[in-house]
Structures are given as structure tokens and as C-alpha cells.
Amino acid sequence: MKHGSKMNMAVLRRLLTGYLKKMAVPVVMAGAFLGTSSMAFAENCLIPGVEQTVRNISVKGVVLDPAGEPIIGASVLLKGVNGVGTITDVDGNFILSVPVDGVLQVSYIGYKTTEVKVNGQSSLKVTLMEDTEMLDEVVVVGYGIQKKASVTGSVAAINSQKLMEVKAPSVTNMLAGRLPGLRAVQRSGSPGDDAASVDIRGYGSMLVIVDGVERDYTQLDPNEINIEDIESFSILKDAAAAVYGFKGSNGVLLVTTKKGTEQKAKIEYNGYVGLQQVTRYPKMMNAYEYASLYNEAIYNNDPWRGANAYSQEQLMAYRNGTAGTDWWGETMRSTAPQTSHNLSVTGGTERVKYYMSVGYMDQGGILRSEDWNYKRYNVRSNLSVEITKGLNVELGLSGRYDNRKRPYDADNLFRSAQMAIPTYSIYANDNPDYWGGVGDMANPVHVSDSEYSGNEDRLRREFNGSLALTWKFPWVKGLIAKALVAYDYTNTEWKTWRRDLTEYTYDYANEEYVGKEINTAYLESKFENYEKPTYQFSLNYNNTFAKRHNIGATFVWEMYNDKKNWVTGTRDFAIGLIPDLDYGNDSNQKSSGKTQKTAHAGWVGRLNYDYGNRYLVEFNFRYDGTYKFQRGNRWGFFPGVSLGWRVSEEDFFKKLLPDMDNLKIRASYAKVGDEGDFDAFQYLDGYTSHGSYIMGSGGVTSGMTTVGMANSWLTWYESKIMNVGFEVSYHRGLISMEFDWFRRNRSGLPATRSGSLPTVFGESMPQENLNSDINTGFEIAIGHKNKIGEFLYDISANFSTTRIKYDYVERAASTNMYDNWRNNTNGRYKSIRWGKRVIGQFTSFEEILNSPIQDGDGNRTLLPGDLKFEDYNSDGIIDDKDTQPLGHGDTPRMYYGLNMSGEYKGFDLTIFFQGAAGHDIFVSGDILDPFIQQGLGNGLAIMTDRWHREDPTDPYSKWVPGYMPAPRVAGVANNRSSNSWSLHDASYLRLKTLEVGYTLPKSLTRKASIERVRFYVNCNNLLTFTNREGLMKNIDPENNSSYMRYYPQMKTYNFGVNVTF
Secondary structure (H helix, E strand, C coil), X not given: CHHHHHHHHHHHHHHHHHHHHHHHHHHHHHHHHHCCCCCCCCCCCCCCCCCCCCCEEEEEEEEECCCCCECCCCEEEECCCCXXXXXXXXXXXXXXXXXXXXXXXXXXXXXCCEEEECCCCCEEEEECCECCCCCCCEEEECCEEEEHHHCCCCEEEEEHHHHCCCCCCCHHHHHCCCCCCEEEECCCCECCECCCEEEECCCCCCEEEECCEEECHHHCCCCCCCHHHEEEEEEECCHHHHHHHHHHCCCEEEEEECCCCCEEEEEEEEEEEEEEEECCCCCECCHHHHHHHHHHHHHHHCCCCCCCCCCHHHHHHHHHCCCXXXXXXXXXXXXXXXXXXXXXXXXXXXXXXXEEEEEEEEEECCECCCCCEEEEEEEEEEEEEEEECCEEEEEEEEEEEEEEEEECCHHHHHHHHHHCCCCCCCEHHHCCCCEECCCCCCCHHHHCCHHHHEEEEEEEEEEEEEEEEEEECCCCCCEEEEEEEEEEEEEEEEEEEECCEEEEEEECCCXXXXXXXXXXXXXXXXXXXXXXXXXXXXXXXXXXXXXXXXXXXEEEEEEECCEEEXXXXXXXXXXXXXXXXXXXXXXXXXEEEEEEECCEEEEEEEEEEEECCCEEEEEEEEEEEECCCCCCCCEEEEEEEEEEEEHHHCHHHHHHCCCCCEEEEEEEEEEEEECCCCCCCCCCCCEEEEEEEECCCCCEEEEEEECCCCCCCCCCEEEEEEEEEEEEEECCCCEEEEEEEEEEEEEEEEEECCCCCCHHHCCCCCEEEEEEEEEEEEEEEEEEEEEECCEEEEEEEEEEEEEEEEEECCCCCCCCHHHHHHHCCCCCECCEEEEECXXXXXXXXXXXXXXXXXXXXXXXXXXCCCEEECCCCCCCEXXXXXXXXXXXXXXXXXEEEEEEEEEECCEEEEEEEEEEECCEEECCCHHHCCCCCCCCCCCEHHHHCECEECCCCCXXXXXXXXXXXXXXXXXXXXXXXXXXXXXXXXXXXXXXXXXXEEECCHHXXXXXXCCEEEEEEEEEEEEEEECCCHHHHHCCCCCCCCXXXXXXXXXXXXXXXXXXX
């Protein structure tokens, strides 16, 4: 039986090897075409740059792996001569004409490059040794690092080189689509504020750890940390995150900054300049389109008594461009600049290592006034000193100063630019001394200039420092003690300055300008200070016994508390000239402030064991304490366990598939607590300041009210997290794959019990641990990398999907079947869009009269082209009871990315696609009904494709079909409602990054004492592919504003240089 088993395995191996050889043939041919087009393949070729008096010989050779198997596609190059080389065939053989004293460089992905001297030999046998660096690759995990091959949890990582392929000021943009499980959506392109939505597996706000210390994600994104200082990102997604306790219940993002290395001082400059452009944004009607449709809307309201608001002469002027205003074009510019510069120095000796950097970022906005911009200055220093053998001190310091400036009420500028009536002029009567009124909002050109409207400034100063002392116990092998103290301080200042603002219309009858006060002078100043000390003391132990038993243990005590205090003052101004509170009015002045403190502590334990790098197990726990709950409920114990089996280390598997260097199956389970969004101290009775009262003749006195019923049983809610997955790597990363399935059950979420108390009781019910939900999904990542001759390439792809479902939701009992169906969310998926379903557009008055009533007036207000709704409950009336599930929320359920990169003779190319699916966007509101306020707003240019009469002034004229409903002066509520017609599939695919670079030959740079010079051109968000039907052509798919009024996402074009001395 044993002999038969060996025979079967040998046969299977020969079959697999033969199959792989067949698959390798096109790869080798492609390499000959793509990667070695300029190489010499003929036996008697002339070698450029080599004296022809040196005799050439034809060398035949074979390249083998350590097991004696041929290596297909190995690169064989003549050292020191460009363009001379070949690749091995399907049997590992090669033939090359080279000088008798030449040196061959033989390399292949996953193996160490080997140099072989020819020495006149005509036959060579080369054995490449495996490169074990990949197997020894380490990843950052909670409170330490581990070999990637030994990790039993779900961990994804990306290094700084991959991150720098995206030249964007936003970390969200850099991470989107790169790591499976990380869900990142950029909601805005605003300088300094990209309104990012970021989480891990849909769990919620993740914990961010920078060099072992908790930081806020806002310190990373947007624009808050210098990406040049980042060494790597890792995300912990399952039980691996449990060691961070309740803060890690939603997953953990680990950021490692760059450190010094033992080398001579190396100076590096990285910088780029670029332009930003809008990706996609709604196009509004021009003056002619607006005036024509407004005239038409008047007749649609009353075709018998209608009268044109705009004459033919005016229409001709608008059509010829001699009148009217393009408000978007006058307010916004087509491109905005951005630039980034960073200078770093790194190096060190055996005892002292250092890394220092300074950086500058300047991101301009798209306003023509150039008053919306963001600037950041940052500095970082990481220093490591070995005081004595085994005793190290690490000091990390970083600081940041940033300033975001924008006009007053900047967020409303986009509504103004969209809705300003295009038939109006920038200036009243075209007189530059009088800013013209434009409808129901301020003149966008006027208020986009801070000199007229005022400004909203945010100034932020931040300091982060940490000091760590590490001691390797000399008498206990593998035992390390570490003490870390960190201190974070942030000071933020907001100043909102609103100037006096008046706009005018011109009264032609009386020949005078009539002013309308838009704003009066007002100032709000706010100062906020935040400080947070962190203390960590840990013991780490790692050792190997009997060469097979690998043991690791970690024990940590951690404590941190933070303090935030803020104060705000406001004043009105009679004369708005100087933006300082001292110059404001004494009357109606206000001030407020608050101080908040928190306290947390925790014990962490982790034990790792593996037998022969084959059987892996990890136990961990976190004993967490919080200030929020009553004594007795403040501490919670939360354990976790994970298991792994490296099948590839089994003897039978090595014999069956020797080139499969890693096949690992893993599973994990953890119970994690979370203090959640509970208000602190709910276990206490008491009073809080509330309201003002007149008490006798003493004037107004501040009052108090009770804080509500106390709940002494309020405690942690719990998350039970499960994960099952596997990892595969073939031929040292030639092909790799990872898969994970996960599930999280949360229970004890905060809710208020639906039972009622008598009104005479005077109190409401307190929060309790009542609700629960379930999150499930899976992730997959696939990679392929190879080297064909001098052509090195890397392809990777990932996909992840998540669904979140309500398990139990506390609610009052349903009053009837409809109420239960419509409002009972128990057992239902979250983010379901509800609304009326549109089954078409009315085509005739006859169809309107024979349809269910949907306007509350016998359908007498409806016209052909209006939306026709489904009578879902068949009662003959369209109302709220006809709402039904239509689609999904605006957060994607599926994310995916495809990254392709290659290098050849100094050139490098990166192409990165990122996409998302499973989400929908509503486009609704008055932007679909521009005349809702009798002409006080503009509408989308797509409205020109509308239902209309051939002759708008003839009530009996034939109706011409279009995409949009017929416009009316008063608008139609149903046409602008949230329904299936206005709900759009927002799935998208983006060419996120396209970068082409060239590194100068070292033969040139060495003459100038420069180690490396690389130039590159980079584009981000270059192309966006979505459903182009209807209104989606106007929307960026990452937007979640149904009114389409937001700072648009940007695509960028950059030119940069990297120089290393």
C-alpha cells in the first residue's frame, strides 16, 4: 500500500509539472517579446561596448532549484553589459554567446540572484538557492510583530512603496481598494476635509494605532500626517484585534513610521507639483435654456392664460451669449494647484540610529477667488540609542501645523453656484459698484471672496511625543521588558467671521438701486485644547525549545486618559471692520465652554505556540476598565483564541507539491467588549443646567433639571467575532491567494425600552443593553509576481463584501400588519431604501384619468411625462402606504481593487483600478424642480430633455416624449420625491492611479554623488466608469448628497521627483 501511494504521488507530481510547463510556454514567449526585445538571442551576436578582440563562446547551461528541478523563465544576463541576456526554456536550459571571461547574473522570483563566472566553460549548471526573506516576512500585530507565516489572525498589510503610488493629500484615497476588508469612500474633494467614510468590514469607527500609541483617524486623514513618514499600514480584522479591547472591537489600523538604520547618512527628497480637476459634477442650465423652460413652465401651469416671462429679444440675447451668467464658471476655476515637498535624513551606527523629516503640503481649492485652501507643515524625528548591551531608548517626536482657510458659509457656495438664476447679472445694472441679487440666495461670485463675505479659518497645532525604554534580560533568553510613555497635545482654533453683506437690484422705473441686506457682521471664536497621556508597561517572551516548539508570550498593562476643554465667544458688530471680539457689541454677546475627562485602563495577555512552524495556536485576553459604568460593571474580561495549520509543512504535502511554499488554514474566535456611545455616569441621579427663568425682580436666572432615571446595571455590550480563512503561496509568491469568511454578533447595544411611564412621573426611561445586530461577509485577495529577463511585474487583486442585519431592535408592539411590515426592522438587513416605485411616465391625459389618484386632487394637476407610481396595496390611491423597499444605502456593500505594476530598464509603470458596488444614490429635491419657488432657482441641464408640447402655447399641441417630466412654475412634489426613478445604482470602477516613472542609470548619478534620481508623472481618479443613464452622468459615485450640492471629488495630474543622496 505504501509503494502504491508513492507511485500515485509521483504520477500526480509529473502530471502537475507537465501542466505547469505547458502553461509556462506562453509566459516565456511573452517574456521574449515584452521583456527582452533588445537582448541578444543569437549565438554569435555582437556585444555592444565589448572589444571584439575578446573571444566569444557559446555557453549552454541549465538552471535548477535546490531539489534539482528545472526553473522555467529564469533570467540569465551578462553582467556589466546592457541588453545581453536570455531566459531559460521549459526545461530550464539556455544558450548565450558571451566573452570567455564574462560573468553571468542568474535570477528568478523567489530565489537569490547568483553570479557565475564563465571562465571559458561552454557548459554550466546553475543552482539557485531559495530566498527565505518572504517566508521570514514580518507583519505588525497588536503590541508587537510576528512572522507572517505564523500569524493565525486575519491581518492585511501594505508598505510605503505601494502607498506612494497614489500622490494624493488624503490617506483615504491612498488606502481605498488596497487592503481587503478596509472600506474607504471619499465624500468630498475639499482641501483639508475629504469627509471620508472609512471602516473595517463595516464594523464602525476603527481604532488607529501609530507606533504603539492610539491616535485619532482625523490625525491621519485628510492631510493630517505626512505619508512620506509612513513605513507600513496593517489592519487587524478578527481576534487579532481583540488585544486592544473595546477600542479594537471595530478593527484596528496599525501605522508604523520610518526608523533609522545602520548606514551612512542618507538624504532623500520627494516632491511633486500638480493640478486638480473636478471628476464629475452636475451641469446646470444656461440662461437661454432656463428662460425657455421657464416660459414653457408657465404654459404648462395654464396653457390658456399663460404669458411669457422672457421676450424673444431676451431669448436671442441669451442664446447669443450677450446676456446671462454662467455662475459656475464665474465662481469656480477649471483647475486648482497642489504641491508637496518632503526632505528626510536617515542613518546611524550600531548604537545610534535616526530618522528625521520635514514636510510641506499646499492644496488649493477650485474657487476663482483662491480663498479656499489648505496648508500643512510637519516635522518628525525617530531616534534609537543603545545605552548598553540589551538596553535601548527610543524617542519619537512629531509636530504639525496646518491652516485651512475658506470663505464664510463655504459649504453653501455650491448651492448658490448651482441655483443662482442664469439670466441675472453679476452686478446690478452691470455696474461693478453694486453686487446683483440672484434669487433666494447670495450672489456666489460675491460671497466666494472672503474680502466681501468673511472667512472661516481653522488653525491646528499638534505635538506627539513618545519615550520607550526596552531591556533584553541577559539571564533569560528571549525575555524583553518595555516601558512606554506618550503624550499628545492638540490646540485648535476656529474663527468664523461674517461681514456685512448687501446686494442690489436695479429699479428701472425710478432709476435707482434697491439694496437687500444679506448678512450682518458677526464673529465666533472657539479654542479647543486636547491632551492625552498614555502609559504602557509590557513583557515579551519568545523562545524555541527542542528546535520545534516555538513559544511567544506578551503581557501588557496600559492606562490612558484624555482631557478636552473648549471655550466659545460670539458677538454681533455694528461696524464689521476688525475681526476681534473686543470690537463687537456688548449686547447679545454669548460665551460657552466645557471640560471633559475620561479614564481607561487594561491588562493584556497573549500566548503563541507553534510546533515546527506547522501547528499554530494563539490565546489572548483583554481585561478592560472604563470610567463610564458603576463600580462592579466597570471591568470586563474578553478572551480570544485562534488556530492555524500550515499544511505546506507536512512531509506528505512537500512531496506532493514541493513548490507550494505556504498553505495555511486558520480560524479564530473572540469575545470583545465595547463601551459604545453610552453617556457616562448614567448610574447616577442628579441635575444638569437647563433653561432660564425669571425669579422675582432679579432678572433671568439659569435653571436646572434632572438628568433622568439612573440605570446602575448599564454595562459593556459584547461582540462575538468569528473568522475562517486560508492562505496559499506558490513558488515563493509567483501565485498567492488569501480568503476569509467572517461573522460578528453584537448584543447589548444601547436602546431605550419602549414601555411608557405615567406622565405624572416626570421622567423618561433610561438607556439599557437591549439591541443586537449581525455582520457577515467574505474577502479574497489574489496575487502574481514574476521576473522575465529584465522585466519585473506584480499583479494583485482583492474583493470584499459585507452585509449587516438587525438581529433585535427594541420597539413598541406593532399596531397592525402593515405597521409590522413597514416599521419592524427585526431580522432585516440595514441600509434599505424605501420609497414609491415608478412604473413609467404618463403618456396621455387618458392614461392619467384612468390611473390611481396620486396628487390628492383627482389627478387634475398631472401632465404627460409625470412619474407614474405603482399602486402597491391596490387601493386606488397613491400615498405613503405604497412605499416599498427599492434599493440599498449609499455605503457600498462590495469593494474591489486591481493593481498592476512593472519595471524594465529603469522605467516603471503602475496601473491601479478601484471600485465599489451594491449601493444606491438618491437624486431628489428642488434640483429636479427648479421653478418650485416661482423662478428662484436653476436646474440641471438634462431638463432640456423633457416631455413638452410641440407648441408650448397651444393646449392641444402634440406631446413630445423626453427623459425629464414637464416643468411647472410651482413644481410637482411627486416628481422630486425619493422614488425608484430618482434612485440610481452608484456602482463604479475608477482608474485610481496611473503612474509612469523613470530612474536615471547609476552610471550617471554616481558622477554627481547621487544615489538615485527618479522622475514620474502621476494621475489619480483619471477615469470613472458608472451607469451613464439618466442622472448618474452628473454625479460622482462616491457622493452621498441627494441634492448634489457638495465640494466635488477631484482628479489630479502630478509631476514629481525622488532624489536620494
